[in-house]
Amino acid sequence: MANLSIQERKRLRQIGHALNPVVMLGTHGVSESVVEETLRALNDHELIKVKIAGEDREARVQAMDELAQKTGAEVVQKIGKIALLYKKAPQQNAKLSNLVRHAHVSN
Template identity: 75%
Template sequence: MAALSIHERKRLRQIGHVLNPVVMIGGQGLTDAVIEETLRALNDHELIKVKIAGEDREARTATIDAIVDATGAQAVQKIGKIVLLYKKAAKQNQHLSNLVRHAHLAN
């Protein structure tokens, strides 16, 4: 997947600012079910926030890297325990895609 340009990252961060986390990774860590749910959410919404529990910064970074590798998404922004993930859908759903629903925010 090609790297995002600075303009694209800025646009995605603007849209991501209003989003709430849709996937939460808890004490069990990155399980197959979490990966599956993340893939479903990325397919539907294209841009999602994921919240990762835990106080260990290195463990959170490793979890972010693992979920990016497992899903093929790109980490647009990482702030604390929240990561903003983007993956272009094969067929964009006009009703669910955060890029379409919140396009007015990225001007």
């Protein structure tokens, strides 16, 4: 996936600020079911927040990167236990896409 420009990242972070996590990573890490659920959420919403449990910072960062790699998503931002992931949907759904629904947030 191509790297996002600074302006694109800024806009995605602005939209992501109002979002709640839709995928939660537990102590079992990046399992096949978590990858499938993340892919479904990315296909529907394009921009999602993922919450990762655990106190080990390096393990959380590694899990975030592994999930992004397995789903083909771009990590827009990492803050503590929350990661903001973006992946352009093959066919955008205007009712579900966070990019369409929050298009009014700064361009």
